[in-house]
Amino acid sequence: MILVLSQPFDATAALVIDELKRRGVPVVRMDVAWFPAQVTLAATLDGGGWGGRLHLGGRTVDLTAIRAVYYRKPGNHWVSDRLSPQERVIAEREARLGFGGLLFSLPVFWLPHPARVADAEYKPAQLAAARRAGLAVPDTLITNKPAEARAFAEQHGWNVVYKTFTPVTVTRDGAGHHTYTTPVTPQLLDDEAVRFTAHLFQQRVDKTHDVRLVCVGDRMFAIEIHSPEGDWRRSYDRNTYRVCEVPDEVAAGMRALLETFGLNFAAADFAVDHDQRWWFLDLNPNGQWAWLEQATRAPISRAVADLLARHTR
Known part of the structure; x- marks a missing residue:
């Protein structure tokens, strides 16, 4: 069978x-967060290996029957709140290890x-x-020195953006606010808070559109994303999408x-x-693509x- 590790x-x-069920392939979905409370x-x-069983709900999974694991976005282990914080x-x-x-x-x-995902993040x-x-790859600076950030911005005519190293959500006024790519201004770099952690500054690409390139084994699916906001993460419902070809040099590089x-x-x-040059911005070793398939019918699923079922034969 195939084990899918992801949130519900x-x-x-x-x-x-x-898709696996349509093919008659046995599949079990489980969130890592369910252990030990529900599993x-x-x-x-x-x-030479481990044998035994997992019990989740009314289902039993024989460890030796698992042939492939789809590692998506499992949550963190949840343990009883009857325990002390320590x-x-x-x-x-202990649950994780x-x-x-x-x-x-x-x-x-x-x-x-998961180990390859962790390395690539x-x-x-x-x-x-x-x-x-x-x-x-655009020119990039990582620093916690405001003077270095200012010099980098001046070198590039203030055509520079700031990015976090990982998606961040901050709660304000009872609501979650997501961080997005932010244009750098002199006022932003006047803030001494730059000293408090590592910051990534990058030359801004004068772009016509974005592309998310999904790689599955040796297959590649490229989807153009045209956003009225410039940053497609701000306006999923207003974006337009189109399947496109991958330039040979980009495919080789990927x-x-x-x-x-x-x-x-x-x-x-x-x-x-504007010259149709593709600039690499980011690699998500476990990135989402469901909304792209739904918008374009690209056969990513x-x-x-195919790749998972190949290992159940």
Whole structure:
């Protein structure tokens, strides 16, 4: 069977599960957060590997029956609030190392492997590897020195943006506010808060549109994203989408980039300028694509199901 690790309402995982079920492939969906509150485990080391069972709800999963794991967006382990704060920290760590470590040790196909995902989530590593792979990468500065940030902005005529290293949501007035790519101004760099952590500044690409490139094994699906806001994450419902071709040099660069990180899946974001040059911005080793398939009918879920089902035969 195929084990899908994701949160309950993940639309991306749901598309793949539906496709696998249409093919008659046994599939079980589980969120890592369910252990130990809703999932129990008993496993023994037998010969060269682990055998045993997972019990989730009314279903039992034989560990030796798992042939492939689709690693999407599982939550964090949830342990009883009857424990003290210190006990909860310990219990959550033990759950991660014990339950997670057991799953990671199974001799199965992972799409993608959590360890490879973790390595590839470091944006400085992504940018350096992308440039080595021959992809165009905007000039970038990482610093906590306001003077260095100002000098970089002046060097590029203040045509510079600030980005966080990972998506951030801040709660204000009872509502969640997401961080987006932010144009850099002199006033922004007057704030000494730049000293408080690492910041990423990058030359802004004068773009006509964006592209999300979804790589599944050796297949690539490129979707143009045209946004009236400039940043497509601000206006999903107002964006327009279109399937497009991947330039040969970009495809070659992406193959080299994925090989660097040992990934068999990733979603990469590009900005396309007026000369049709693709500029690499970001690699998401577990990126979402469900809304792109729904908008364009690009057969991404079938490609993911193909790759997973191949390892159940």
